[in-house]
Amino acid sequence: MALDGITLGFIKNEISGYLLGAKVEKVYQPSKCELVFLMRTRSGAYRLYMSAQAISPRIHITSQTLENPQKPPMLCMLLRKRLVGATLTEINQVSLDRVLELCFDATDEIGDKVKLKVFIEIMAQRSNIVLVNENGKVIDAVKRVDETKSTYREVLPGGTYLLPPSQNKLDISSCSAGEIVKAVCEKESQKLSSAILSSVLGVSPIVCREIACACSDKAVEDMTVIDESVLYDKIVEIQNIIAENKPSPQVVFDPEGNPVDFSFMDITQYGENYPVKKYSSFSELLDEFCFETDRMYRIKRRAGDMLKLLNNASQRVAKKVNLQKMQLEKCDDKETLRIYAELINSNLYRLEKGAAFYDIENYYDNNNVVRIKVNPALSPVQNSQKYYKEYKKSVTAEKMLADLIESGEQELLYIDSVLDELSRADSEAEISEIRQELIAGGYIRRKGKDKIKLPKTLPPYEFTTSDGFRVLVGRNNVQNDKLTFKTAKNYDMWLHTQGFAGSHTVIASDNREITDTAIEEAARIAARFSSADGADKVPVDYTLIKNVKKPNNAKPGKVIYHVYNTVYVTPNRDIQL
Numbered sequence: 001m002a003l004d005g006i007t008l009g010f011i012k013n014e015i016s017g018y019l020l021g022a023k024v025e026k027v028y029q030p031s032k033c034e035l036v037f038l039m040r041t042r043s044g045a046y047r048l049y050m051s052a053q054a055i056s057p058r059i060h061i062t063s064q065t066l067e068n069p070q071k072p073p074m075l076c077m078l079l080r081k082r083l084v085g086a087t088l089t090e091i092n093q094v095s096l097d098r099v100l101e102l103c104f105d106a107t108d109e110i111g112d113k114v115k116l117k118v119f120i121e122i123m124a125q126r127s128n129i130v131l132v133n134e135n136g137k138v139i140d141a142v143k144r145v146d147e148t149k150s151t152y153r154e155v156l157p158g159g160t161y162l163l164p165p166s167q168n169k170l171d172i173s174s175c176s177a178g179e180i181v182k183a184v185c186e187k188e189s190q191k192l193s194s195a196i197l198s199s200v201l202g203v204s205p206i207v208c209r210e211i212a213c214a215c216s217d218k219a220v221e222d223m224t225v226i227d228e229s230v231l232y233d234k235i236v237e238i239q240n241i242i243a244e245n246k247p248s249p250q251v252v253f254d255p256e257g258n259p260v261d262f263s264f265m266d267i268t269q270y271g272e273n274y275p276v277k278k279y280s281s282f283s284e285l286l287d288e289f290c291f292e293t294d295r296m297y298r299i300k301r302r303a304g305d306m307l308k309l310l311n312n313a314s315q316r317v318a319k320k321v322n323l324q325k326m327q328l329e330k331c332d333d334k335e336t337l338r339i340y341a342e343l344i345n346s347n348l349y350r351l352e353k354g355a356a357f358y359d360i361e362n363y364y365d366n367n368n369v370v371r372i373k374v375n376p377a378l379s380p381v382q383n384s385q386k387y388y389k390e391y392k393k394s395v396t397a398e399k400m401l402a403d404l405i406e407s408g409e410q411e412l413l414y415i416d417s418v419l420d421e422l423s424r425a426d427s428e429a430e431i432s433e434i435r436q437e438l439i440a441g442g443y444i445r446r447k448g449k450d451k452i453k454l455p456k457t458l459p460p461y462e463f464t465t466s467d468g469f470r471v472l473v474g475r476n477n478v479q480n481d482k483l484t485f486k487t488a489k490n491y492d493m494w495l496h497t498q499g500f501a502g503s504h505t506v507i508a509s510d511n512r513e514i515t516d517t518a519i520e521e522a523a524r525i526a527a528r529f530s531s532a533d534g535a536d537k538v539p540v541d542y543t544l545i546k547n548v549k550k551p552n553n554a555k556p557g558k559v560i561y562h563v564y565n566t567v568y569v570t571p572n573r574d575i576q577l
Contacts, residue, residue, distance in 0.1 A: 502530025
């Protein structure tokens with residue numbers, strides 16, 4: 001993404017116009033690297049969003065409402081203690097570096113006035129948000145940096161705050177266009193866009209390419225006098241945009257409608273097939289450009305520990321089931337053990353102790369002689385008893401192993417269903433519900449002795465068929481059970497993918513006869529909310545709710561049904577998961 005120093009300067013101006021003089025009313029920390037300050041002004045409240053995530057570090061006013069963890073992190077509590085009630089007095093940019101300094105007038109614990117600063121450093125993986133006191137000492141940071149992570153500076157509580165190292169580039173806002181052209185032209189071995197990027201402070205790769213495109217983006221050493229003149233004009237154009245504070249926030253999209261990049265100036269380098277959308281502010285632009293990606297990243301990160309746990313559990317159970325199946329195969333010889341015991345017992349009169357084997361006619365096999373290996377230290381009776389004992393052991397083991405294998409395979413199906421749920425979870429509440437399900441199932445150990453506050457239960461997804469029937473879809477296994485056995489009525493229609501993990505889906509009859517159209521459309525929805533959503537033809541079973549039963553002691557989401565029909569459908573991919 002292209003949040004360069006110039007763009008950050010425009011964002012600073014944008015924020016200043018709204019928030020200078022505003023008070024910090026609340027502080028939130030949606031994730032480890034994200035902060036939201038609720039700022040109160042005379043004209044209303046604004047949410048100031050800051051992110052130090054490597055994928056999209058930034059600062060701007062947001063209209064988005066982010067979900068927050070049930071228990072605020074320690075850093076969030078610290079920021080609330082220090083900054084709630086503080087007034088934002090200044091916002092400064094360090095040259096055209098991607099660093100903003102937010103200055104606050106605050107009150108300490110004993111009521112004395114203090115000055116605090118929040119530095120946001122927008123530098124990809126090294127992005128950070130740091131709280132600093134009036135003496136320049138670090139109070140804390142989103143990312144603590146010790147000597148093992150940086151040889152230039154540490155960012156640790158109690159240490160002196162140092163700005164990130166200077167890039168030793170020319171500041172396009174203060175240097176003349178002639179100086180910049182001269183510096184660029186000295187890098188003869190480089191491509192023009194690369195030479196601009198390495199010479200000029202505050203410009204992103206997309207801006208460098210835009211400038212270079214006007215000069216045919218050739219090697220510096222191949223530039224003509226005309227190219228240098230065009231380069232000079234483009235530099236002046238950018239300087240005027242900065243001086244007049246008249247950016248043109250815009251995003252370029254690929255032919256499929258996916259956002260590619262954004263800039264503060266007109267983007268023409270991609271050609272006519274790449275449409276450009278302009279925005280009234282950078283805050284509006286960044287809300288649209290970044291938040292969907294960020295949201296999914298945030299959700300997947302929070303679900304990461306559960307994904308790891310479930311994958312490990314799946315591997316462990318699968319390994320155990322495979323071993324049990326190998327043991328079960330050995331039980332196939334149990335009848336041979338019984339026959340050997342019987343044959344020895346039938347021929348005791350002619351068998352003697354001390355033999356290593358007995359040759360006995362097998363009356364189960366046309367009296368063909370079978371050689372039976374025995375223990376010479378045991379008597380014939382004892383050898384017969386030994387074989388019979390092994391037979392009974394195999395019979396018992398066979399039954400136990402069959403039950404264990406069935407239980408293991410059911411657990412694998414359950415784990416697959418939870419993994420499928422996690423793949424579609426799109427909110428903190430859904431993640432929390434799944435976590436509670438795993439805690440209840442013993443997969444996750446509850447931390448602490450105190451009862452935790454359960455998340456607010458979300459309703460099932462709801463859709464409407466073309467002929468007016470409501471279709472309800474469970475978000476997780478616990479909700480699947482509730483939907484099927486508490487919410488739905490006997491003559492509602494129940495649907496589920498055949499042979500694939502997926503959500504319970506219910507067509508509410510509302511005292512009407514359910515149509516074939518409704519069944520087909522609901523089946524497409526059920527296929528979409530399953531692990532088979534990437535297939536073209538998915539089998540979906542459907543039956544009346546009254547035919548669906550819950551086995552005793554079964555895991556959440558597990559049901560049985562014997563009366564059903566099956567329809568093959570293509571998942572409804574118009575539904576965005």
